[in-house]
Amino acid sequence: MQVLVSEVGPRDGLQSIKRTMPTEAKQRWIRALAASGLREIEVGSFVHPKWLPQMADAEDIVRDAVQIPGLTVLALVPNLKGAQRAMAAGAHKITVPIAASQLHNMANVRMTCEESIDAVAGICRLRDDAGSKTEVEVGIASAFGCTREGRVSEDWVMEMAVRLARVGVDSIGLSDSVGYANPAQVRRMFRRLISELGSKAGGAHLHNTRGQGLANVVAALDAGVTTIDASQAGIGGCPYAPGATGNIVTEDLVFLLESMGLDTGIDIDKLVAARAILAEALPGEPLYGHVPDAGVTKGFAYADPARSYVPAAEPREACNSAGAPA
Amino acid sequence: MQVLVSEVGPRDGLQSIKRTMPTEAKQRWIRALAASGLREIEVGSFVHPKWLPQMADAEDIVRDAVQIPGLTVLALVPNLKGAQRAMAAGAHKITVPIAASQLHNMANVRMTCEESIDAVAGICRLRDDAGSKTEVEVGIASAFGCTREGRVSEDWVMEMAVRLARVGVDSIGLSDSVGYANPAQVRRMFRRLISELGSKAGGAHLHNTRGQGLANVVAALDAGVTTIDASQAGIGGCPYAPGATGNIVTEDLVFLLESMGLDTGIDIDKLVAARAILAEALPGEPLYGHVPDAGVTKGFAYADPARSYVPAAEPREACNSAGAPA
Numbered sequence: 001m002q003v004l005v006s007e008v009g010p011r012d013g014l015q016s017i018k019r020t021m022p023t024e025a026k027q028r029w030i031r032a033l034a035a036s037g038l039r040e041i042e043v044g045s046f047v048h049p050k051w052l053p054q055m056a057d058a059e060d061i062v063r064d065a066v067q068i069p070g071l072t073v074l075a076l077v078p079n080l081k082g083a084q085r086a087m088a089a090g091a092h093k094i095t096v097p098i099a100a101s102q103l104h105n106m107a108n109v110r111m112t113c114e115e116s117i118d119a120v121a122g123i124c125r126l127r128d129d130a131g132s133k134t135e136v137e138v139g140i141a142s143a144f145g146c147t148r149e150g151r152v153s154e155d156w157v158m159e160m161a162v163r164l165a166r167v168g169v170d171s172i173g174l175s176d177s178v179g180y181a182n183p184a185q186v187r188r189m190f191r192r193l194i195s196e197l198g199s200k201a202g203g204a205h206l207h208n209t210r211g212q213g214l215a216n217v218v219a220a221l222d223a224g225v226t227t228i229d230a231s232q233a234g235i236g237g238c239p240y241a242p243g244a245t246g247n248i249v250t251e252d253l254v255f256l257l258e259s260m261g262l263d264t265g266i267d268i269d270k271l272v273a274a275r276a277i278l279a280e281a282l283p284g285e286p287l288y289g290h291v292p293d294a295g296v297t298k299g300f301a302y303a304d305p306a307r308s309y310v311p312a313a314e315p316r317e318a319c320n321s322a323g324a325p326a
Numbered sequence: 327m328q329v330l331v332s333e334v335g336p337r338d339g340l341q342s343i344k345r346t347m348p349t350e351a352k353q354r355w356i357r358a359l360a361a362s363g364l365r366e367i368e369v370g371s372f373v374h375p376k377w378l379p380q381m382a383d384a385e386d387i388v389r390d391a392v393q394i395p396g397l398t399v400l401a402l403v404p405n406l407k408g409a410q411r412a413m414a415a416g417a418h419k420i421t422v423p424i425a426a427s428q429l430h431n432m433a434n435v436r437m438t439c440e441e442s443i444d445a446v447a448g449i450c451r452l453r454d455d456a457g458s459k460t461e462v463e464v465g466i467a468s469a470f471g472c473t474r475e476g477r478v479s480e481d482w483v484m485e486m487a488v489r490l491a492r493v494g495v496d497s498i499g500l501s502d503s504v505g506y507a508n509p510a511q512v513r514r515m516f517r518r519l520i521s522e523l524g525s526k527a528g529g530a531h532l533h534n535t536r537g538q539g540l541a542n543v544v545a546a547l548d549a550g551v552t553t554i555d556a557s558q559a560g561i562g563g564c565p566y567a568p569g570a571t572g573n574i575v576t577e578d579l580v581f582l583l584e585s586m587g588l589d590t591g592i593d594i595d596k597l598v599a600a601r602a603i604l605a606e607a608l609p610g611e612p613l614y615g616h617v618p619d620a621g622v623t624k625g626f627a628y629a630d631p632a633r634s635y636v637p638a639a640e641p642r643e644a645c646n647s648a649g650a651p652a
Contacts, residue, residue, distance in 0.1 A: 150625025180623045182585035183544045210623075211578040211616035212585075214541035218509045222548075252537040259508035259538075290537035297506045297536075299476025 002305070003262045004040060004227040006203060007033055007250055009278075010061070011042040011076055013235035014054050017285060023057040025281035027064050032277055033232065034065075036270035038250075040072040041065065042095065042229075046082030062089035074137070078109060083123045086134070093135040096120050098164075099177075100157045101146035108141075117163050124168030135170040139205045139229075143189065145180030154185075158192055165200045173202030173227065176216065179209020179246065183219035190223035203227025206248055208234070213248035214256055221262070228253060233275055234288030249289040251275075255296060263303040268296060328631070329588045330366060330553040332529060333359055333576055335604075336387070337368040337402055339561035340380050343611060349383040351607035353390050358603055359558065360391075362596035364576075366398040367391065368421065368555075372408030388415035400463070404435060409449045412460070419461040422446050424490075425503075426483045427472035434467075443489050450494030461496040465531045465555075469515065471506030480511075484518055491526045499528030499553070502542065505535020505572065509545035516549035529553025532574055534560065539574035540582055547588070554579060559601055560614035575615040581622060589631040594622060 010030055014021055021029075026043075033041055043065045044058035058075060065073045066089075075091040077083040086094045098116040099105040105113050124136050142149070143157050161172045174189060186204070194201040204220040204227070206213050217228055231247035254266045272292050279287060336356055340347055347355075352369075359367055369391045375382035384401060391399045392415075401417040403409045412420045424442040425431040431439050450462050468475070469483045487498045500515060512530070520527040530546040530553070532539050543554055557573035580592045598618050605613060 145623055145625060147624055150623070179620065182582065184586040209616065209620050210581055211540055211575065212582055214537055215544045215582060218541045218544045249537065255536055256508065256538055256541060260510040290535065294505065294535050297471055297476070298473055299471060 002226070003221070003257050003264055004203070005038060005250060005254060005257070005264050005266060006040045006042065006074070006227055006229045007038045007232060008042040008205070008229050008247060009033075009231040009233065009235060009250070011045050011055070011074075012229075012247055013231040013233070015045060015047075015052055016235060017054065017282065019282060019285075020054045020056070021281050023060055025277060026057070026061055029274060029277040029281070030061070030065050031068060032274035033271070034068045034071045036268075036274055037264070037266035038271070039070065039265060040074060040093075040227075042074040042076065045076040045078075046085050047076070047078050059085060059089045062086065062091050066090040066092065077123070079119060080122055080126060083126055087127065087130065087132050091134060093137055094123070095137040095139060096123060096169075097141060098138055098160070099141040099146070100152045100160055101142035101149045103148040104142045104146050104177075107148070113160065117160065117167065120164060120169060121167035128168065136168065137171045137173070137202060138164050138169050139173045139175035139202065140164075141175045141177040142180075143174040144176045144182075144185055145178065147178050147180075154189055154192070157189065158196055161193055162196055165197050169200070171200055171202035172197060173204060175205035175229075176207050177205070179207035179212070181206065181216050182212065183215050186216045186219040187223045190220055190225050194224050201225075203229060205229040208246040208248050213246070214252065217248065217253065217256065221260075228257075230254075232271070233278055233286075235285070246288070249291075251289045251291045255291045255300075258303050259297070259300065261303045261307065263305040265305075328552070329547070329583050329590055330529070331364060331576060331580060331583070331590050331592060332366045332368065332400070332553055332555045333364045333558060334368040334531070334555050334573060335359075335557040335559065335561060335576070337371050337381070337400075338555075338573055339557040339559070341371060341373075341378050342561060343380065343608065345608060345611075346380045346382075347607050349386055351603060352383070352387055355600060355603040355607070356387070356391050357394060358600035359597070360394045360397045362594075362600055363590070363592035364597070365396065365591060366400060366419075366553075368400040368402065371402040371404075372411050373402070373404050385411060385415045388412065388417050392416040392418065403449070405445060406448055406452060409452055413453065413456065413458050417460060419463055420449070421463040421465060422449060422495075423467060424464055424486070425467040425472070426478045426486055427468035427475045429474040430468045430472050430503075433474070439486065443486065443493065446490060446495060447493035454494065462494065463497045463499070463528060464490050464495050465499045465501035465528065466490075467501045467503040468506075469500040470502045470508075470511055471504065473504050473506075480515055480518070483515065484522055487519055488522055491523050495526070497526055497528035498523060499530060501531035501555075502533050503531070505533035505538070507532065507542050508538065509541050512542045512545040513549045516546055516551050520550050527551075529555060531555040534572040534574050539572070540578065543574065543579065543582065547586075554583075556580075558597070559604055559612075561611070572614070575617075577615045577617045581617045581626075584629050585623070585626065587629045587633065589629040591631075 045055040049056035074093040230250040234249035370384035371381040556576040556579040560575035
């Protein structure tokens with residue numbers, strides 16, 4: 001079984017860095033990431049450049065990236081206008097930010113959660129009316145907790161997910177944008193999500209703020225998740241969530257997955273080599289990751305793409321402790 | 327259900343640091359660790375001071391630590407003489423290093439694996455003949471792979487574990503001393519260990535060399551492990567295994583466990599406060615950990631000690647995918 005590693009560095013990473021990476025360097029970086037085997041890259045954001053000057057070149061970046069064979073190009077869009085621009089540029093997928101925490105949503109996009117769901121519905125209608133093939137995704141942010149609200153109702157997260165599916169969103173995932181999630185919760189919530197949404201259940205976007213990023217990845221995999229977001233060199237975070245740092249590092253994630261027998265299609269050496277472009281274009285910017293320092297293990301072998309992945313175990317609810325049906 | 331966090335900083339951490347922490351500071355540090363709720367601390371090593379001058383005060387440290395009410399005092403002993411010294415000083419438990427990788431074992435203790443098993447048998451006999459209550463533990467090092475040998479046979483690890491149980495060892499755990507383990511392997515091997523050894527199955531000693539430490543903790547918990555080693559501030563590693571760094575950080579582990587609903591009995595604030603002793607006694611020494619920087623999450627609550635922990639799921643082999651017995 002394959003796991004799709006969705007690379008968010010060019011959007012989620014770069015938007016947290018004040019400097020603007022030159023367009024030409026971004027294009028080289030994205031090509032190098034694709035050449036390492038990454039099949040999906042979130043290349044930019046159509047938030048207005050007055051808010052995110054680092055993302056001003058989104059159209060050019062998308063137009064360039066969609067020429068890369070075999071690459072799924074993803075872009076963040078905050079609203080209808082952004083969606084129009086992204087689709088005009090040829091993005092394969094657009095992702096709309098929406099948070100389960102109303103306080104966070106208000107701070108981020110200045111709408112209530114309900115208003116955001118309506119806005120997403122409008123984007124889906126726009127997509128449909130245009131006869132476009134662009135997929136619409138949502139990663140529900142603050143799904144596991146919020147720096148402002150604290151605990152976020154899991155029932156509410158699921159309610160939002162179901163409503164988003166109904167208004168036409170193709171894939172709804174859960175996002176731990178502030179590094180609040182714990183593995184028991186991640187497992188529980190993704191199991192519910194998959195149970196509620198079936199094929200519309202999306203991926204996991206996990207942060208490493210308290211060191212729990214890869215621990216939550218294990219839990220997400222156990223729950224059946226097959227798409228995991230990560231950022232090369234671990235840059236990224238949410239500017240509206242105080243104290244939050246750290247997307248999980250793509251290099252460390254890929255090594256973890258491959259060592260577990262999960263095929264990602266990614267060449268770790270080529271992936272690590274791509275960091276050089278980042279280092280050159282953003283001199284002095286901290287680049288994180290354990291695997292680039294430590295290397296792979298002696299005897300490391302990539303997962304065999306032909307082998308099926310056996311998840312950790314079946315959900316407990318189906319059996320009693322002796323293994324007989326409950 | 328409780329998880330025992332076994333603090334190894336004063337031994338595994340300090341032995342990797344060239345400077346010697348003054349005895350008085352060690353004693354204050356150990357008391358502060360115990361005051362935070364840690365119930366088991368590996369306080370020192372009886373390796374000859376010519377090899378580990380940092381551990382020369384092992385007798386004094388053990389004698390002082392065993393006076394702390396409610397604390398289980400653990401010491402590493404490399405051989406019979408070390409065992410005698412540790413028992414004479416009053417250690418509650420002694421742990422004997424033995425590696426599944428013969429190359430690593432030869433480099434570490436200059437014995438073959440078989441000779442090491444015999445040496446452990448001798449220590450158990452010494453303990454029995456003395457009528458001592460000291461428990462003998464072994465954490466099988468290189469259990470998940472070795473920097474010299476690469477892959478290590480899982481069957482051999484289990485064979486060693488069984489033999490060690492037969493010669494009288496009270497608890498046999500698995501140690502990823504070089505940060506090689508992956509979660510699928512950790513889950514698989516601890517399940518086997520528990521299946522083979524029952525109540526003699528011991529804890530997990532995991533390293534974070536490639537960022538996988540807490541990911542492997544999740545897998546170990548899923549397999550039924552209830553003792554996890556960690557080091558305050560994440561210091562430690564094996565001087566004989568090139569390129570290996572990083573015990574998992576106690577602070578990050580405790581937060582992870584408590585947030586998952588697993589009771590550790592540890593007060594995170596008090597634990598973090600103990601770092602000050604380390605910082606003062608070893609100025610400039612890097613102190614790691616995400617939770618000391620980020621703090622706990624808003625809405626964080628300690629696990630309810632009265633609630634039972636429900637593991638992720640039952641082992642797959644008992645059921646087919648529909649939940650019926652296979």
